[in-house]
Amino acid sequence: MAESIRVEHAAHHDDHHGHHEMSFLEKYVFPLDHKMIAMQYMFTGMFMALIGGFFAYAFRWQIAFPGTEAPFWGQVSPADYNSLVTNHGSIMIFWVAMPVLIAAFGNYLIPLMIGADDMVFPKLNRLSYQIFLLSALIILASFFVEGGAFGGAWTAYPPLSTKAEYSLTPLGSTMWITAVALEFVAFLLGGINFITTAMNSRAPGMKMWDIPMVVWMIVIASILFMLSVGPLLAGGIMMLFDQNLGTAFFDPDRGGDPILWQHLFWFFGHPEVYVVLLPAVGIVAEIITVFARKKLFGYKTVLYTAIGTGVLSFTVWAHHQFIAGIDPRMANVFTVTTLLISVPIAEMMFVYIATLYGGSITLSTPMLWALSFIFEFLIGGITGIFLGASGNDIYMHDTYFVLAHFHYTFYPIAIIGTYAGFTFWFPKMFGRMMNDKLGKLHFWLTIIPFNTIFLPLFVLGAAGHHRRIFDYRNFPELSYPWMWDLQALATYSLIVMLLAQVIFFYNVITSWISGPVAPKNPWNSNTLEWTATSPPPHGNWPEGLPTVYRGPYEYSHPDRKSSDYWPQNEPA
Amino acid sequence: MSRPIATTRSAAGMPTPRLAVWWLIASEIVIFGGVLGSYIMHRLAHGIWADYAANTNPWIGAFNTFVLLSSSLSAVLAHQAAERGDGKRAANLLYLTTLGGAVFLCVKAFEWTTEISHGMTITANTFWSFYYTAAGIHAAHVIAGMIIMVIVAQTAKKNLELHRVEIIGIYWHFVDLVWIFLFPLLYIAK
Numbered sequence: 001m002a003e004s005i006r007v008e009h010a011a012h013h014d015d016h017h018g019h020h021e022m023s024f025l026e027k028y029v030f031p032l033d034h035k036m037i038a039m040q041y042m043f044t045g046m047f048m049a050l051i052g053g054f055f056a057y058a059f060r061w062q063i064a065f066p067g068t069e070a071p072f073w074g075q076v077s078p079a080d081y082n083s084l085v086t087n088h089g090s091i092m093i094f095w096v097a098m099p100v101l102i103a104a105f106g107n108y109l110i111p112l113m114i115g116a117d118d119m120v121f122p123k124l125n126r127l128s129y130q131i132f133l134l135s136a137l138i139i140l141a142s143f144f145v146e147g148g149a150f151g152g153a154w155t156a157y158p159p160l161s162t163k164a165e166y167s168l169t170p171l172g173s174t175m176w177i178t179a180v181a182l183e184f185v186a187f188l189l190g191g192i193n194f195i196t197t198a199m200n201s202r203a204p205g206m207k208m209w210d211i212p213m214v215v216w217m218i219v220i221a222s223i224l225f226m227l228s229v230g231p232l233l234a235g236g237i238m239m240l241f242d243q244n245l246g247t248a249f250f251d252p253d254r255g256g257d258p259i260l261w262q263h264l265f266w267f268f269g270h271p272e273v274y275v276v277l278l279p280a281v282g283i284v285a286e287i288i289t290v291f292a293r294k295k296l297f298g299y300k301t302v303l304y305t306a307i308g309t310g311v312l313s314f315t316v317w318a319h320h321q322f323i324a325g326i327d328p329r330m331a332n333v334f335t336v337t338t339l340l341i342s343v344p345i346a347e348m349m350f351v352y353i354a355t356l357y358g359g360s361i362t363l364s365t366p367m368l369w370a371l372s373f374i375f376e377f378l379i380g381g382i383t384g385i386f387l388g389a390s391g392n393d394i395y396m397h398d399t400y401f402v403l404a405h406f407h408y409t410f411y412p413i414a415i416i417g418t419y420a421g422f423t424f425w426f427p428k429m430f431g432r433m434m435n436d437k438l439g440k441l442h443f444w445l446t447i448i449p450f451n452t453i454f455l456p457l458f459v460l461g462a463a464g465h466h467r468r469i470f471d472y473r474n475f476p477e478l479s480y481p482w483m484w485d486l487q488a489l490a491t492y493s494l495i496v497m498l499l500a501q502v503i504f505f506y507n508v509i510t511s512w513i514s515g516p517v518a519p520k521n522p523w524n525s526n527t528l529e530w531t532a533t534s535p536p537p538h539g540n541w542p543e544g545l546p547t548v549y550r551g552p553y554e555y556s557h558p559d560r561k562s563s564d565y566w567p568q569n570e571p572a
Numbered sequence: 573m574s575r576p577i578a579t580t581r582s583a584a585g586m587p588t589p590r591l592a593v594w595w596l597i598a599s600e601i602v603i604f605g606g607v608l609g610s611y612i613m614h615r616l617a618h619g620i621w622a623d624y625a626a627n628t629n630p631w632i633g634a635f636n637t638f639v640l641l642s643s644s645l646s647a648v649l650a651h652q653a654a655e656r657g658d659g660k661r662a663a664n665l666l667y668l669t670t671l672g673g674a675v676f677l678c679v680k681a682f683e684w685t686t687e688i689s690h691g692m693t694i695t696a697n698t699f700w701s702f703y704y705t706a707a708g709i710h711a712a713h714v715i716a717g718m719i720i721m722v723i724v725a726q727t728a729k730k731n732l733e734l735h736r737v738e739i740i741g742i743y744w745h746f747v748d749l750v751w752i753f754l755f756p757l758l759y760i761a762k
Contacts, residue, residue, distance in 0.1 A: 111578060118576035120588045188599050196592045201578035226595065230602025231609065238610075238705060247694055247701040249610075255618070255698040260610055545577060 032122035033538045038108035039429070040129050042422075044136060045100035049415075051140070052091040053498050059084040064484075064491035066471040079168065081470045082151025087139065089154030090176065093272070094183050095136050097414035101279040102187065102225070103132070105421055106194045106218040108429065112529035113212045115203025115546045115569070117539045119193050128189040135182035142175035150176035153468075155265055155320075158250035158258045162242040174243050181236040184229050191222035203528065203569075205548035209299060210568065212527045212552040216303055217282030221275045224310045228271035235264030262324055266317035273409065274313045278306055280417025281348060284370045287424050288352060289553045290525045291367035292359025293564050296553040298351045305344035305351075312341040322390045323397050331390040338388030345381055349374060360556075364523075365439030369420035372447050373412045380408030383458065398468060401461025404454040411450060419446075419504070426511070427518030431534040434515060438507040445500035449493040456486035524565045527552050531569050589739050597746045600713075604750050607709060608757065611702045615761075622762050624699040627692060632683050633759035636676050637751060643672025644748045647741040654738065659731035666725040666737065669744060673718040680711060703758055710754055713747045 031037055054072075059081050061070035069075050076084070107125065111118055119125045142149040150172040152160035161177070164170035198219045202211065238249040239261065248254035250261045281302075289296050296302065318326055318334040352374055361367070383405040387393050396402060426434045460483055461467075472479040521530040528548070532540050546569040554566040579588055615621050650665035684704070694704040717740070724736045 116576070116578035116581070118578050120576070120579045121592065122576060192592050192595045192599070195595055196588055197578060199584040200586070200588045200591055201581045202583040206583070226599045227602055230599060230604075231606025233603050234606030234610070234709070237709065238607075238701075241694070241701065241705060245694055247705075248698055249701055249705075257614070260613070264606060264610070539576075 030126060032118070032126055034107045034111050034119045034122070034125060035429075035536065035538075037125050037129050038104045038106075041099045041107060041132070042104035044133060045096050045104060045418075048091050048095040048099075048136060050501075052088050052096060053501070055084045055088040055091070057494060057498055059088070060491040060494050062470070063472075064488040066473055078470050079148060079151060082153075083143070083149040083169070083172070085468075086151050086153050086176075087143075087149055090180065091139065092410070092414060093154065093276075094180060095139065097276040097410065098183070098187060099132060100418050101276050101283075101414065101421075102194075102218060102221055103128070103190050105214070105279055105283065106190070106222070108425065109212075109529065110194055110197050110215055110218065111201070112428075112532060112536065112540060113215050113527050113552075114198060114201060114206060115528045115541075115548060116197065116201040117541070117545060120197045120201055121193050124189055125193050128186045128193070131182055131189070132186035135179045135186060138175050138179040138182065142172045142179070145171040145175065147172055155269070156239070156261075157265075158239070158242070158261050161261075162239060162250055164243070174240065177236050177239050177243070181233060181240075184233055184236075187222075187225060188229065191226050194222045195219055195226075203546050203548045206568075210548055210551045212282075213285040213296065213299070213302060214279065214282030217278040217285075217306060220306050220310055221278040224271045224278075224313065225275045228268045228275075228314065231264045232268035235261055259321070259324055259326070262321050263317070266320045267314070269320065270317040271310070271313040274309055276413050277409070278309075280373065280413045280420075281306070283417055283421040283424070284352065284373050285355075286525075286527070287366050287370040287420055288355055288359075289555060290424075290523050291362045291364055291370070292356050293555045294355055294359040294553075295555055295557075296351075297354040297357075299551070299553065302348055302351050305347045308344040309341060309348075312337060312344070316341055316388075319388055319390070319393070322393045328390075335388055335390045339385060342381060342385055342388075349378060349381075365434065365436055365443060366420050366424035368440065368443045369416055369423060372443070373416045373420060376408060376416060376447075376450070377412040380405060380410075380412065383408060396461065398466055399461035400457040400465045400467050403467045404457035404461060407454050407457075411454075415446075415450075419443075424523070425529075426508075427522045428529055428532075428534050428536070430512050431518050432511050432515035433518050433522060434511045435507050438503055442500060442503040442507065445503065446497055449497035449500070452493040453490045453497065456490050460486055521567075524563070526554060526565050526567050528568055531567060587735065589735060590742070593739050593742050597743070600746065600750075604706075604709070604753070607702070607706045608753060611706060611757065614698060614702065615757075618698075621699045624692075624697060625758065626762055627687070627690075628703070628759045629683065630759040632679060633755050636679050637755050639672050639676050639679070640748045640751050643669045643676075644745055646672065647744045651738045651741045654728065654734040657731070657734065659728045659734055662734065662737050663725040663729040666721050666728065666740070670718045670721050670725075673714050673721075676714060677711060680707070706754055707758065710747070710750050713750070717744050717747050 027033075028036065031040070058070050058073040058076055061068075061073070062076035062081055067075075107119065110116075139149075147164075147169040150156070150161070150167065150169050152167050152169075152173065156173075156177065160166050161173055164173070167173050198211070198215055238247070241247040242249050242251065242256075248256040250256045250258045252258060285296055285302065315337040316334060318330060319338045322331050322334075356371075363371075383401070387396055387402060387405055423434055423439055426432070457465075463483065464478065465472075465483060466478075469475065472483075518534040520532070520534055522534075523530070528546050529536070531546055548568045549571055550566060550568055552568055554560070556564045557566050560566045582588060582591075584591060646665045646668040650662045650669065653659075653661040653665060692700050694701055721740050721744070724733070724740045727733045728737055
């Protein structure tokens with residue numbers, strides 16, 4: 001039983017870390033163990049994803065069938081609509097993608113993959129989660145205060161976000177910016193922990209190029225986050241003062257500048273895309289090498305392109321502001337940098353395809369997710385080139401084309417990337433194998449509706465449908481019957497996709513309780529986490545921490561006759 | 573609770589706490605960079621801000637700069653004492669540094685009270701908004717540094733965790749350095 005395994009490990013832990021029996025509170029509520037904190041982040045993130053998904057359902061219902069009651073929600077009022085889209089975006093980025101991809105996988109994988117017994121600062125790690133949880137509670141609580149939750153879009157442009165007489169959410173706006181700022185603080189603390197752990201606590205013998213790609217990616221993402229979020233934190237303080245003290249940082253009537261907020265927001269907001277992209281790309285690298293039984297093609301190329309992407313990502317932010325009144329000459333500069341950034345990303349995708357080429361591919365559930373990531377993200381990336389060109393973006397701005405584009409990037413990142421990683425490391429996390437048939441059913445019932453939600457929206461956006469219109473019946477000259485059909489198709493697909501997630505949760509729960517017991521290394525993988533027991537005890541390797549002798553991707557190595565993989569910790 | 577083995581390793585060749593505080597400072601630099609960058613852009617666009625800035629008192633600012641820089645000296649001396657293993661002296665020097673921070677804050681409080689009573693409040697105009705916000709965020713860092721410094725001094729007094737003296741010192745120098753940027757930007761540039 002999973003439970004008995006955990007009890008046994010708790011005993012190990014006591015030998016290892018300070019000889020006392022841990023209470024339920026110490027172990028599950030205020031843990032110091034990086035794996036338990038990872039699970040806290042993972043399940044909080046998944047819970048928030050359900051809420052964000054439900055919001056999407058409610059406002060998509062209003063878009064497709066305006067004026068009718070959405071089952072389980074009721075009539076969506078204009079104010080509801082605004083706060084639903086705002087918080088759908090905010091929650092999916094800040095309370096789903098960030099905690100799951102960076103914090104959960106980072107916490108779980110970094111110590112295990114570099115052969116350490118924990119993060120370097122376990123208490124800081126715990127504090128980071130607690131601040132994050134507080135921020136999540138604040139954003140959820142904002143729905144129940146006077147005036148309701150903030151509805152000025154996840155970008156929170158002033159004056160809508162700073163003036164209560166415009167937003168009509170006096171408390172909701174303040175709670176939104178407070179929650180976001182706290183969330184940033186949580187991830188700054190977590191990021192320092194991740195970076196320091198990966199830099200300093202690697203197992204003996206693990207050199208720079210022996211670090212698994214996902215660890216590199218989470219570290220680079222943490223650095224990107226750290227270097228981009230500061231100005232927005234400062235901007236958040238200014239916004240709080242504008243809202244509550246009556247300053248005028250963003251109020252042009254009194255000497256402020258609303259565009260300043262846009263710069264501060266997007267200076268963070270664009271690197272943020274890569275902050276969440278890179279961990280997902282790292283997860284995919286781990287999975288495709290294992291299930292293609294091939295060495296990662298161009299390890300250093302992937303690494304350098306990731307660093308190049310990171311550097312470039314600081315120079316593209318104003319492509320979000322082409323119609324905000326920035327100097328057209330600046331728009332040209334940002335068009336060039338935006339188109340440039342697709343080069344390293346494209347290179348990374350080619351490297352992955354080259355890794356797959358000639359491999360002996362097993363189409364397991366994690367592999368399906370990983371392959372679909374490459375395929376779907378490619379669509380997101382290519383449509384980004386349309387939007388990066390300022391001449392075209394002026395027409396496309398704020399249409400469903402933009403919306404479909406960034407969902408084709410964020411969905412592969414946050415949802416596909418998470419499912420890929422979760423199904424891949426599930427045996428390690430819970431000591432049980434997942435049901436592969438249910439996993440594949442869930443995969444197809446998620447990936448097909450995903451495409452039928454957003455492909456129609458590309459068409460609608462190109463036809464000029466504007467993404468912030470509450471009720472298109474007010475603009476009959478702008479919407480034709482075929483457009484209504486496509487909107488309805490997207491909404492029906494969303495409902496199918498949301499229902500399909502029941503399969504996933506059913507699979508997780510039944511596999512956790514009664515799935516076949518997982519061996520240490522079910523996928524015949526090389527990296528260190530697979531040498532610990534499934535699940536690993538507190539301290540990870542009570543029998544002694546591993547030593548590393550080779551890189552992480554030595555699959556089908558010609559010198560290795562006995563098997564097609566060569567674990568990192570096996571002496572030559 | 574013993575420390576994990578992870579904390580004691582140093583594959584990058586630098587002790588973990590020192591490495592971490594440098595990353596903390598990296599994240600702080602961009603926070604202050606955001607405030608000061610926004611301030612400088614506004615300042616360049618509004619010539620009239622020079623008139624507002626004329627109301628700040630550079631002598632008080634200079635005195636505070638002197639106080640903070642002196643407190644950095646005692647932080648260095650504390651580190652030196654800690655290296656020698658003299659925890660008691662290190663703790664006393666840290667208390668002295670904290671005192672420097674306290675003097676800085678008292679002067680600041682006096683200065684702000686005078687300015688506010690003359691109508692130069694945070695909402696008077698955007699220059700004063702930046703003035704109080706930037707210096708306020710800095711003051712919050714001074715207060716945080718002082719609290720941590722007292723905690724570090726408490727353990728250092730018993731000759732425990734002496735490596736922390738250096739860490740809080742690095743942080744304190746950073747807080748000073750931010751002031752070195754604030755002082756000319758808010759007080760001297762007219």
